[in-house]
Amino acid sequence: MRKNRLGQSDLYVSEIGLGCMSLGTDEAKAISIVHEALDQGINFVDTADLYDEGRNEEIIGKAIRQRRQDVILTTKVGNRRIPGQEGWSWDPSKAYIKNAVKDSLKRLQTDYIDLYQLHGGTIEDPIDETIEAFEELKQEGLIRYYGISSIRPNVIREYLKKSNIVSVMSQYSIxxxxxxxxxxxxxxxxxxxxIARGPLAGGILSERGRSKAEKNYLDYSSEELLNLHDQLSQETSDSRNLAQTALHYPLANPSVAVIIPGASSLEQLKSNVMAADVAPLTSEELADIQRISKANRYKLHV
Structure with a gap:
């Protein structure tokens, strides 16, 4: 599988990664999916301390324990669980990040994280303090690089100005x-x-996606989604199905190093991996997709 350099780091990541949020808590099943992903050439494995209240990290830790050298491991921080209370609270403080990383390392059964990401962020955060925490973790050898997971342009601009992030994870699809x-x-x-998450838009951009297109998505009505699904299906070539077209759309932009579709079954994983074997979108195909889809705009957090 093709590998791309992640920012200015020395991490070379498979263009298709494994988003682990949808793996579930059936340990044997989840581990089999991770192992198959690695066998198929995927080396980018993305989890978070938030997923299943840390259980996802524990499962990933068991899955990669004997294959750590094959994995570019990334997890996320910033959502704090308060004992005795339901849910999570947002905490980008230096003290919390430097404590939370130790818990993630323990669950992941490793002594370093390749890419540690801030799992969100607002312009009101103590950004300088957050950056200081990540920089100290780098110096201590607990993480190799750091990035942010954000859809907020104003937050992304601040980190680009002030930090040494190598990546931004954001939702990006047709x-x-x-x-x-x-x-x-x-x-x-x-x-x-x-790092492009959600390339299949919750499964809408797949052959079975018509049923999922019956609800609105961002600024698309269900009717618009169904019409677009039909148009995209007609646009696909003999050598590429709708899901493969959708997976290749973010990869057509040179700033996208890796896409991370989720997989809750071996069937879904193998379908995602098959996209690596088909040709990239041509400039004509890209133009056609952009002609029939919407050039959405950020309306908040600008």
């Missing part, structure tokens, strides 16, 4: 083209990579 107007050009200018 149905969510918001990064194209400002974020992707900004990342290209700074040599930062995008």
């Amino acid at each position: 149905l969510d083209r918001r990064p194209e107007e400002e974020i992707l050009p900004l990342l290209a200018k700074h040599g930062i990579s995008m």
